[in-house]
Amino acid sequence: MNEKREQSVLVQRSWMVAAQKIGAPLISAALAVVVGSFIIWASGYDPRAAFIALWEGSFGSPKAIGDTLLKATPLILTGLAVAYGFRAGLFNIGAEGQLFLGGLAATWLGLSLAGLPWFLLIPLMLLASMLAGAAWAFVPAILKARIGAHEVITTMMFTYIGRYLVSYLVIGPLKAPGQIPQTAELPGAGQLSRIQALFSEATLASFEFLKLGRGHLGIVVAVIAAVLVWFVLKHTTLGYENRAVGFNPWASQTAGISVQSTTVKALCISGGLAGLAGSTEVMGVHHRLFDQFSSGFGFTGIAVALLAKNHPIGVIPAALLFGALAAGAGRMQFQADVPQKIVLIIQALVIFFVAAEEIVLWLIRRRQKEAVSHAG
Amino acid sequence: MPVLELREVTKAFPGVLANDRVSLVLEKGEIVALLGENGAGKSTVMNVVYGLLSPDGGEVLMDGRPARIKSPRQAIDLGIGMVHQHFMLVEPLTVTENIVLGREPGRFGAIDFATARRRVEELSLRYGLKVDPDARIIDLPVGMQQRVEILKALYQGARVLILDEPTAVLTPQEVRELFSVIRSLVDEGLSVVFITHKLEEVMAVADRIIVMRAGRVVGETSPEKTDDVGLARLMVGRDVVLRIEKTTKPTCGDTVLHVEDLRVRSDRGLEAVAGVTFSVCGGEIVAVAGVSGNGQTELVESIVGLRRPLAGTILLKGVDITRADARTSIEAGLSHIPEDRHRRGLILQFDLAENLVLGDHRVPPYAKGPLMRPGQVGAMAATRIADYDIRTPSAGVLAGNLSGGNQQKLVVAREIGRDPELLVAAQPTRGLDVGAIEFVHRQILAARESGKAVLLVSLELEEVLSLADRVLVMYEGRIVKELASGEADAETLGYYMTGGGGEKLSAQELQAPTHGGNA
Numbered sequence: 001m002n003e004k005r006e007q008s009v010l011v012q013r014s015w016m017v018a019a020q021k022i023g024a025p026l027i028s029a030a031l032a033v034v035v036g037s038f039i040i041w042a043s044g045y046d047p048r049a050a051f052i053a054l055w056e057g058s059f060g061s062p063k064a065i066g067d068t069l070l071k072a073t074p075l076i077l078t079g080l081a082v083a084y085g086f087r088a089g090l091f092n093i094g095a096e097g098q099l100f101l102g103g104l105a106a107t108w109l110g111l112s113l114a115g116l117p118w119f120l121l122i123p124l125m126l127l128a129s130m131l132a133g134a135a136w137a138f139v140p141a142i143l144k145a146r147i148g149a150h151e152v153i154t155t156m157m158f159t160y161i162g163r164y165l166v167s168y169l170v171i172g173p174l175k176a177p178g179q180i181p182q183t184a185e186l187p188g189a190g191q192l193s194r195i196q197a198l199f200s201e202a203t204l205a206s207f208e209f210l211k212l213g214r215g216h217l218g219i220v221v222a223v224i225a226a227v228l229v230w231f232v233l234k235h236t237t238l239g240y241e242n243r244a245v246g247f248n249p250w251a252s253q254t255a256g257i258s259v260q261s262t263t264v265k266a267l268c269i270s271g272g273l274a275g276l277a278g279s280t281e282v283m284g285v286h287h288r289l290f291d292q293f294s295s296g297f298g299f300t301g302i303a304v305a306l307l308a309k310n311h312p313i314g315v316i317p318a319a320l321l322f323g324a325l326a327a328g329a330g331r332m333q334f335q336a337d338v339p340q341k342i343v344l345i346i347q348a349l350v351i352f353f354v355a356a357e358e359i360v361l362w363l364i365r366r367r368q369k370e371a372v373s374h375a376g
Numbered sequence: 377m378p379v380l381e382l383r384e385v386t387k388a389f390p391g392v393l394a395n396d397r398v399s400l401v402l403e404k405g406e407i408v409a410l411l412g413e414n415g416a417g418k419s420t421v422m423n424v425v426y427g428l429l430s431p432d433g434g435e436v437l438m439d440g441r442p443a444r445i446k447s448p449r450q451a452i453d454l455g456i457g458m459v460h461q462h463f464m465l466v467e468p469l470t471v472t473e474n475i476v477l478g479r480e481p482g483r484f485g486a487i488d489f490a491t492a493r494r495r496v497e498e499l500s501l502r503y504g505l506k507v508d509p510d511a512r513i514i515d516l517p518v519g520m521q522q523r524v525e526i527l528k529a530l531y532q533g534a535r536v537l538i539l540d541e542p543t544a545v546l547t548p549q550e551v552r553e554l555f556s557v558i559r560s561l562v563d564e565g566l567s568v569v570f571i572t573h574k575l576e577e578v579m580a581v582a583d584r585i586i587v588m589r590a591g592r593v594v595g596e597t598s599p600e601k602t603d604d605v606g607l608a609r610l611m612v613g614r615d616v617v618l619r620i621e622k623t624t625k626p627t628c629g630d631t632v633l634h635v636e637d638l639r640v641r642s643d644r645g646l647e648a649v650a651g652v653t654f655s656v657c658g659g660e661i662v663a664v665a666g667v668s669g670n671g672q673t674e675l676v677e678s679i680v681g682l683r684r685p686l687a688g689t690i691l692l693k694g695v696d697i698t699r700a701d702a703r704t705s706i707e708a709g710l711s712h713i714p715e716d717r718h719r720r721g722l723i724l725q726f727d728l729a730e731n732l733v734l735g736d737h738r739v740p741p742y743a744k745g746p747l748m749r750p751g752q753v754g755a756m757a758a759t760r761i762a763d764y765d766i767r768t769p770s771a772g773v774l775a776g777n778l779s780g781g782n783q784q785k786l787v788v789a790r791e792i793g794r795d796p797e798l799l800v801a802a803q804p805t806r807g808l809d810v811g812a813i814e815f816v817h818r819q820i821l822a823a824r825e826s827g828k829a830v831l832l833v834s835l836e837l838e839e840v841l842s843l844a845d846r847v848l849v850m851y852e853g854r855i856v857k858e859l860a861s862g863e864a865d866a867e868t869l870g871y872y873m874t875g876g877g878g879e880k881l882s883a884q885e886l887q888a889p890t891h892g893g894n895a
């Protein structure tokens with residue numbers, strides 16, 4: 001056989017795969033900007049001004065960067081949640097519900113243990129949110145493993161239950177005195193501080209870039225989580241089995257990997273990560289719980305995972321992109337007079353082009369296959 | 377004048393010269409076998425003829441005239457038909473509808489199905505291609521679907537019929553039927569190109585044999601002028617031992633596997649294994665022979681821990697693994713080469729190292745507590761790749777990018793390299809070409825020499841006869857005959873495999889304890 005030739009094809013392929021992994025999402029994002037500009041232009045606005053404003057509102061100043069980090073924090077965590085599930089072949093569409101439960105658990109614990117010092121309270125609250133998110137994913141996980149109930153349906157249903165549970169609690173049992181349906185404010189020891197609050201006035205004066213406005217320490221939690229998830233997937237037996245089951249459950253089973261138990265673990269870890277998004281949001285941004293505290297981060301997390309191709313480190317830039325779009329939207333409206341909702345179109349376009357790339361690749365592969373196997 | 381002639385056809389893919397100046401002729405009324413290993417370029421050259429690929433050089437002549445075939449449509453118009461390994465039939469439609477698709481008789485857009493149906497019946501009668509013209513494709517077995525593809529080509533007026541590995545999906549019975557169809561086609565004046573990598577098929581059906589290797593035509597011969605060994609040498613480019621002779625007697629050590637009155641239910645709820653008892657000892661190869669679907673799959677699945685038996689006992693070195701899962705069985709010293717390597721043997725999206733550690737990924741030295749040890753895994757992978765001659769640029773290549781033969785070497789390297797007590801090998805050479813078959817056989821024999829117990833399940837009589845020390849013939853879920861390697865020949869095996877041991881079967885049935893509520 002012509003091994004040399006065969007080998008060069010293999011090398012070429014793995015090189016191409018690597019380039020494709022990184023390049024394709026960039027191309028998708030770029031295409032989204034191009035088509036987005038066209039839509040802005042066709043709607044009678046100035047795309048140049050719009051994108052300048054969008055840029056200034058998201059990366060143009062330390063404060064803008066802080067806003068982008070603020071928005072990206074929950075998206076990193078929900079993106080990780082969805083990606084981890086996908087790596088086991090599971091579609092956790094219910095990250096939003098797990099996020100609500102995480103926020104609820106952290107708030108309840110923070111209010112109950114108000115006297116504890118921050119170095120105890122914060123870790124406890126983060127941990128509680130992960131456990132709550134995992135617990136919320138556990139029932140769908142068991143249903144999937146035992147009777148094969150599809151996780152898309154069950155996690156979604158649990159999202160409704162979770163959201164209405166929180167709505168009920170902030171109107172009823174956990175409601176703080178006053179008109180507004182929300183809980184009392186978390187004690188200071190249970191809040192994640194703003195990044196700029198860590199530095200003295202003098203330091204901030206000489207290092208302008210540290211004036212990150214509303215950006216809070218949740219971003220550190222999120223980045224650590226991303227690195228941990230990457231490590232787990234790459235270097236632990238747990239992650240190995242997770243990926244094995246995601247790619248080929250039959251071969252995994254043959255090799256003695258329990259598909260059921262891997263499924264349960266994967267969905268629970270996914271839920272735990274989503275729960276963490278709930279606690280960082282409550283502890284870093286709102287400092288209390290109310291029923292609108294998430295603007296669909298659980299769902300945007302699906303898009304983030306998709307753009308990141310389910311790579312835990314790739315989730316960070318993907319979340320930053322979506323975070324930046326969210327952060328810059330306001331400025332785009334008042335500076336360039338372009339409606340905020342345009343940002344949603346750009347978001348949708350990014351998702352569209354990422355998905356379309358899969359479709360295009362799939363079509364190419366299919367056509368190749370067909371061409372070789374048959375025609376007319 | 378030849379019907380079809382190829383002159384110096386050359387075709388390159390990125391990094392591969394798939395066809396290197398391929399020249400060949402096909403005469404009227406002749407069966408030419410195009411023989412070669414996987415990847416030799418057989419499909420490529422015929423896809424050029426059929427207009428699916430455009431050649432980089434050379435020309436194709438039809439009836440002596442140069443033909444520039446740019447599409448299958450043009451090929452069909454010239455009288456060339458091709459049946460691929462994967463069929464392209466519209467499943468919900470009927471046989472007739474599929475055959476006339478694209479060439480519907482009738483006027484003003486109305487299809488004249490009565491005429492169509494009559495023509496289809498005519499053709500199928502004439503060439504012995506029996507098929508119900510009104511059956512829906514989806515309800516037909518693969519062998520029938522293939523007939524529909526052939527009928528379609530004939531309906532479109534093919535004079536040259538190209539069959540790309542037509543036997544790969546067929547049962548032995550269907551293969552015989554296909555051969556007789558092919559003969560009746562050439563009797564009627566058609567010409568057939570028959571692509572395969574199986575030697576015995578070539579010897580059985582071809583008038584002339586053209587052998588390809590690494591993109592080139594390396595020889596031309598005929599069944600009268602050569603034999604298996606000569607063909608294999610041409611095809612692989614070196615001497616291939618088709619039937620490895622065992623040099624040593626089996627050294628029956630301790631009993632490694634003991635199966636006692638095992639009963640296993642199939643997915644459809646039938647009792648697929650109906651009371652089977654046998655043992656395998658260390659240093660011995662026991663083969664289970666039988667026609668596909670007589671309970672072999674269920675037997676293997678229950679031994680390796682993928683299927684719960686209904687009743688009975690399975691002991692591995694005295695340890696009861698009857699109800700053990702795959703993990704426990706592996707840890708007890710069992711290795712398993714699954715019959716479907718893509719579905720059960722490999723994770724195609726994993727690289728070689730990740731595949732080689734599959735199943736051992738949680739035990740030392742490859743894991744330490746919850747952590748994997750990439751250094752250890754990598755070192756093991758490098759050794760296995762070298763020891764088992766897996767052709768790859770590195771251990772980081774994805775398994776899905778290897779050729780079929782190398783993929784199977786990967787599975788063999790993992791399962792034998794694990795140093796098991798018992799190796800269960802289910803159809804370990806299915807779909808492989810002769811070079812790779814020889815390799816796998818050598819490895820299985822080496823496992824036997826080193827004292828391991830081997831349970832081989834195979835549909836290939838040749839394989840059973842060549843490897844086994846003892847043969848168990850399975851028929852309808854029972855072992856109907858046990859033969860020592862000396863007593864076994866193809867004739868005897870065939871007799872028992874097809875239910876020839878009928879009396880013995882019923883005797884055994886009477887002995888077997890009654891079992892309520894199964895079937």
Ligand SMILES: Nc1ncnc2c1ncn2[C@@H]1O[C@H](COP(=O)(O)OP(=O)(O)O)[C@@H](O)[C@H]1O
Pocket residue numbers: 368372389390392393394412413414415416417418419420421
């Ligand atoms: N569409 C393609 N793109 C790239 N390489 C191909 C393509 N089709 C076949 N090849 C390569 O060309 C060579 C010959 O393939 P093929 O003709 O399919 O072999 P065969 O049919 O003899 O098994 C192989 O090395 C194969 O990998």
Ligand SMILES: [Mg+2]
Pocket residue numbers: 415418419420540541
């Ligand atoms: Mg081929």
